[in-house]
Amino acid sequence: MVLGIGYRFIARYSILGTNSEHNTIMNKRILFGLIIITIMALVAILAPFVATYDPLEMDLSPEARLQAPSAQHLFGTDNLGRDVFSRMVYGTRISLSVGFIAVFISLIVGVFLGGVSGYYGGKVDSGIMRLVEVMYCFPTFFLIMMVITFLGPNIVNVMVVIGFTSWAGLCRLVRAEFLSLRERDFVHSAKVQGVSDMRVIFRHILPNAMAPVYVSATLSVGGAILVESALSFLGLGVQIPTASWGNILTAGKNYIDFAWWLTLFPGMAILITVLSFNMIGEGLREVLDPKLKERKG
Amino acid sequence: MEPILIINNLIVTIAGRRVIDDVSLELYPGRVTAIVGESGSGKTLTALSVLDLLPETAKVVSGEVIFDGKDVFKLREDEKRKIRGFDIGMVFQEPFTALNPVMKVGDQVGEVLLAHNIIKKKELKPKVRELFEQVKLSPNVADSYPHELSGGMRQRAVIAMAMACDPRVLILDEPTTALDVSIQEEVLALVSSIQKKNNLSILFITHDFSIVNMLANEVCVMKEGIIVEKGSREDVLRSPQNEYTKKLIDCIPRIGDKRDRLPG
Ligand SMILES: Nc1ncnc2c1ncn2[C@@H]1O[C@H](COP(=O)(O)OP(=O)(O)O)[C@@H](O)[C@H]1O
Numbered sequence A: 001m002v003l004g005i006g007y008r009f010i011a012r013y014s015i016l017g018t019n020s021e022h023n024t025i026m027n028k029r030i031l032f033g034l035i036i037i038t039i040m041a042l043v044a045i046l047a048p049f050v051a052t053y054d055p056l057e058m059d060l061s062p063e064a065r066l067q068a069p070s071a072q073h074l075f076g077t078d079n080l081g082r083d084v085f086s087r088m089v090y091g092t093r094i095s096l097s098v099g100f101i102a103v104f105i106s107l108i109v110g111v112f113l114g115g116v117s118g119y120y121g122g123k124v125d126s127g128i129m130r131l132v133e134v135m136y137c138f139p140t141f142f143l144i145m146m147v148i149t150f151l152g153p154n155i156v157n158v159m160v161v162i163g164f165t166s167w168a169g170l171c172r173l174v175r176a177e178f179l180s181l182r183e184r185d186f187v188h189s190a191k192v193q194g195v196s197d198m199r200v201i202f203r204h205i206l207p208n209a210m211a212p213v214y215v216s217a218t219l220s221v222g223g224a225i226l227v228e229s230a231l232s233f234l235g236l237g238v239q240i241p242t243a244s245w246g247n248i249l250t251a252g253k254n255y256i257d258f259a260w261w262l263t264l265f266p267g268m269a270i271l272i273t274v275l276s277f278n279m280i281g282e283g284l285r286e287v288l289d290p291k292l293k294e295r296k297g
Numbered sequence B: 001m002e003p004i005l006i007i008n009n010l011i012v013t014i015a016g017r018r019v020i021d022d023v024s025l026e027l028y029p030g031r032v033t034a035i036v037g038e039s040g041s042g043k044t045l046t047a048l049s050v051l052d053l054l055p056e057t058a059k060v061v062s063g064e065v066i067f068d069g070k071d072v073f074k075l076r077e078d079e080k081r082k083i084r085g086f087d088i089g090m091v092f093q094e095p096f097t098a099l100n101p102v103m104k105v106g107d108q109v110g111e112v113l114l115a116h117n118i119i120k121k122k123e124l125k126p127k128v129r130e131l132f133e134q135v136k137l138s139p140n141v142a143d144s145y146p147h148e149l150s151g152g153m154r155q156r157a158v159i160a161m162a163m164a165c166d167p168r169v170l171i172l173d174e175p176t177t178a179l180d181v182s183i184q185e186e187v188l189a190l191v192s193s194i195q196k197k198n199n200l201s202i203l204f205i206t207h208d209f210s211i212v213n214m215l216a217n218e219v220c221v222m223k224e225g226i227i228v229e230k231g232s233r234e235d236v237l238r239s240p241q242n243e244y245t246k247k248l249i250d251c252i253p254r255i256g257d258k259r260d261r262l263p264g
């Protein structure tokens, strides 16, 4: 995925012309974000090897519970004597997969509906735009909470529900891009040669509409991770005993006066991850948006 | 000889204005019909109406387009799509914007072949290379992106695209206007040789009578949506009847001319 973005990036960038200030494709913010996310991704994939303990193994003896961070337990232990570091490591899996899969779902829905809407216009367009307005009317987080309560809280439902409730912004974005791109010569040219509508949409217009989509999607990954943590914090997300950053926080909040490590580490993990995605998103915007470039240059 | 393409009394309006006003013209097999007129006279819209790809704001008030005995406006959408690119190829004015910037030019040419199912995926690459050779481009150009090519090379690639399915009719909409003079001549020579080799019927749009003189058999002179003069190249060039036609012909630079003569 990262390679894919980088590739489009280069192709597009060389079209837009070069600008010495941004000539390094890896702008500093993108680089910082990518490094952090890569480390996170490695931790998630290699969780069994990175974790120093079984994340579910309890030790209820008084001396094992709520231990402060030490060489044995890097991030200390929780109220049930479980190793917080190992739980955090497994929690990375949850956070990243929810972030990516939820955004992937909203990307598919948003890009498809936005594309169809912008390309065909007319009644199809007004129909889809009404739907978008309906989506905008609901406060998303409460909508998600409501649906999750209904469907039952588990990780799959969380991903799907976040995905299906957060496509409206992307849909509008893609529609706007399509509206301007469908009048471009190469689109007319493809149509004149008898290329089918679906191919024109997906091979000609879409790849040229992707720059702002990448930016928005990257920012959304951070948002989805935040929503998942909040849901887990409220007990509507990943269910205990499975570890997620949000439910580690929940368990920690009762001991916040003396066991700071139970809230500090998951809190920091959420903060840094969301921040990294935002930095990548903002960095991408900076490099991909020609208007922004002019203003700076 | 039966015309392969006929436009009969076509009237098209945009926002109530007649942008094509009672246009009739014929294109005969193996011949070149030129539409000549200044910018905004409705040449491009006439060409687009042949493929029924007028802008959404445009309305066909009356008239018909007969291709190969069939009324194009009455065909189903999939039947029209079969004609576009397969029976009738089209080349636009601007080679700089007619190609998708993020797709290799070879893929864009190949796509036309795939769109009409006339080739298996396996045979695609060699066929595309062959098409590039036909327009006198190195086959390696197929792997380039449009921004890596010069204007002339792009226009050749676009011609390769329009010729991919070996169409019977080629519509060229001011294909050389955006190019340097020396490259204009090369592209025109290419068009001329392809026309002769494939016995192609060409609808050639231009504002330049010197190109008419080089390529056309029949000429339609268009002004403000109306065809003001129509005839064989010899007749129109030798004894133009309309003032407007005379002005356009006067624009042809002649060897020995001291100054450029412009109308008006
Ligand atoms: N998409 C469009 N919307 C509105 N008006 C248009 C559109 N396309 C062309 N026109 C108008 O129709 C007239 C003829 O245009 P066109 O066929 O492109 O002229 P030409 O190709 O001879 O330069 C012009 O006056 C132009 O302004």
Ligand SMILES: [Mg+2]
Pocket (backbone or CB within 6 Å): B040, B043, B044, B093, B173, B174
């Ligand atoms: Mg034109």
